[in-house]
Amino acid sequence: MANKATFPSTEWFQSLAGRMHENEATYRALGPVDCVMVVKVDVPTGTELYEIVFEVFRVKSVRQLARLDDAAPTHFVLEASLATWREMIENIREHGSADLEHTLNYLTFPDDPMLVDGPDQLEIDAFYRYNQSLQRFFDGAAAVETSFPR
Amino acid sequence: MGRYTPAVETGLDHMREMARGNFGLQWMDSNPDGWGHEVTPGPAGLRLRDIETGHYAKIPEHGSHHGSMAPRGCYVPEETRSLEMYTLNEMSEVWSENAALLYDEAVVRQWNSVTDVPWDKLEKLPDDIEKSVCQMCTGLTEVEFVAGDMPAKWMCRINHDFHEVKLFLATQIMDEARHLDVFRKRALANGGGLLMASPGQEELLAAILEAPDYATASALMHIFGEGFVLTLFRQGEFLAPTEVEKTIFRLCMQDEARHVAYGVKHLEYFLERHPDRAEEIHSILDLGEQAIFTLTLEPQTVEPRAILAGGGLANIELGMQRMAFIYAKQVREYLRRLKVAGLDREPRLTIPQEIPFEEIAA
Numbered sequence: 089m090a091n092k093a094t095f096p097s098t099e100w101f102q103s104l105a106g107r108m109h110e111n112e113a114t115y116r117a118l119g120p121v122d123c124v125m126v127v128k129v130d131v132p133t134g135t136e137l138y139e140i141v142f143e144v145f146r147v148k149s150v151r152q153l154a155r156l157d158d159a160a161p162t163h164f165v166l167e168a169s170l171a172t173w174r175e176m177i178e179n180i181r182e183h184g185s186a187d188l189e190h191t192l193n194y195l196t197f198p199d200d201p202m203l204v205d206g207p208d209q210l211e212i213d214a215f216y217r218y219n220q221s222l223q224r225f226f227d228g229a230a231a232v233e234t235s236f237p238r
Numbered sequence: 239m240g241r242y243t244p245a246v247e248t249g250l251d252h253m254r255e256m257a258r259g260n261f262g263l264q265w266m267d268s269n270p271d272g273w274g275h276e277v278t279p280g281p282a283g284l285r286l287r288d289i290e291t292g293h294y295a296k297i298p299e300h301g302s303h304h305g306s307m308a309p310r311g312c313y314v315p316e317e318t319r320s321l322e323m324y325t326l327n328e329m330s331e332v333w334s335e336n337a338a339l340l341y342d343e344a345v346v347r348q349w350n351s352v353t354d355v356p357w358d359k360l361e362k363l364p365d366d367i368e369k370s371v372c373q374m375c376t377g378l379t380e381v382e383f384v385a386g387d388m389p390a391k392w393m394c395r396i397n398h399d400f401h402e403v404k405l406f407l408a409t410q411i412m413d414e415a416r417h418l419d420v421f422r423k424r425a426l427a428n429g430g431g432l433l434m435a436s437p438g439q440e441e442l443l444a445a446i447l448e449a450p451d452y453a454t455a456s457a458l459m460h461i462f463g464e465g466f467v468l469t470l471f472r473q474g475e476f477l478a479p480t481e482v483e484k485t486i487f488r489l490c491m492q493d494e495a496r497h498v499a500y501g502v503k504h505l506e507y508f509l510e511r512h513p514d515r516a517e518e519i520h521s522i523l524d525l526g527e528q529a530i531f532t533l534t535l536e537p538q539t540v541e542p543r544a545i546l547a548g549g550g551l552a553n554i555e556l557g558m559q560r561m562a563f564i565y566a567k568q569v570r571e572y573l574r575r576l577k578v579a580g581l582d583r584e585p586r587l588t589i590p591q592e593i594p595f596e597e598i599a600a
Contacts, residue, residue, distance in 0.1 A: 119347030144282040197476040209574035217495035
């Protein structure tokens with residue numbers, strides 16, 4: 089699995105998926121994850137959407153979406169500007185995992201700079217229910233040399 | 239007159255028959271419909287939903303009339319005595335489509351406060367911060383085990399045919415034991431201690447424990463109470479001064495979200511079959527809302543969080559301003575969960591959707 093990728097891209101999320109597969113034992117200890125996460129990145133040229141489907145201890149699929157309506161009906165959305173995503177990823181790269189002020193919950197709790205939303209509250213609650221595993225998934229960025237669009 | 243009681247004499251007679259080679263063996267062919275069952279474990283292992291198929295997936299709308307603990311799907315001999323303790327015999331009173339899934343998820347996601355929290359990373363905190371963390375933990379230690387006591391009160395009344403629900407509730411009791419334990423440990427572990435209990439919380443706890451039936455108790459606790467606490471756990475992670483509290487709140491958050499998920503799907507199942515009972519749910523929520531509003535503004539609840547949000551006692555006003563959105567978020571998510579369950583609560587809401595914390599702070 090490539091350890092070098094541009095964020096945001098399907099390759100970048102596949103790199104994280106690869107880390108997850110390599111470290112399946114760690115994820116087994118955390119428990120199964122069954123949810124669909126859509127990552128929404130506000131880039132200077134518009135918005136990019138990526139759907140990551142988690143099934144048990146692995147990522148089942150990663151794909152870029154043309155629009156949110158193309159996502160699986162049961163999903164939640166993590167939305168932030170490219171600058172926020174970049175800061176989070178660089179923080180993870182620097183510390184090996186997110187520090188106290190860059191965890192997914194820390195960034196999303198005030199709804200700013202990152203927002204968690206979804207078609208209904210139970211789907212949003214899945215983000216809380218699997219939070220430890222999702223955090224570990226993004227902490228996988230520590231091992232991915234990431235470049236960002238200018 | 240024999241030396242032993244009739245029950246023992248009967249047992250001895252059976253033994254004598256077996257000694258002569260006369261075995262019953264009726265049990266071997268007692269349940270032909272349930273024999274030859276095949277299962278396929280999934281990638282997560284062998285979940286309840288993998289085994290509860292075919293003959294064993296038949297869940298009766300009305301639980302077994304024999305009233306025993308005989309497992310669903312086995313043959314139950316006529317002479318099996320009833321335990322006379324199951325009063326929740328209608329599936330709709332307790333069922334939730336996700337109960338089995340949540341049970342499996344819960345048992346795999348168990349953690350412990352002994353070794354899963356990095357206690358060695360505790361560090362000496364300024365007095366006002368330590369006191370705020372300890373007060374927050376005092377409140378959570380007080381409130382958390384209601385979600386253990388409430389299921390325990392009803393679990394032994396649930397018909398044994400609905401074992402998925404009973405199993406899930408058992409995991410919830412364990413979850414809440416762990417929450418009580420971990421918040422108590424945190425309060426005592428860093429040179430501080432427990433601080434002030436909350437009369438406001440007791441009002442809410444009483445409403446949950448005194449609810450007239452399981453469905454209303456569940457709506458009040460699983461959706462309303464645990465939904466509000468879920469937000470507090472998220473806030474706790476947000477405000478955590480060290481990795482220790484961060485870990486505690488993140489782990490508790492996951493547990494609490496499972497409980498909320500059960501409650502929402504249970505209420506949905508219940509209301510689909512008993513739309514006429516929506517008014518009872520509204521009435522219990524009226525009570526809960528009044529209690530939570532009082533509780534939210536209690537100094538021992540709001541002030542420690544404001545101190546943590548502001549970064550210290552000197553900035554408590556700033557902390558109050560930063561807290562303004564939390565109550566609104568709690569109410570918004572509460573209304574949205576009820577909507578998923580099929581209850582439009584917004585027109586009936588008895589408390590404000592927002593509290594002007596900025597004005598209070600000013």
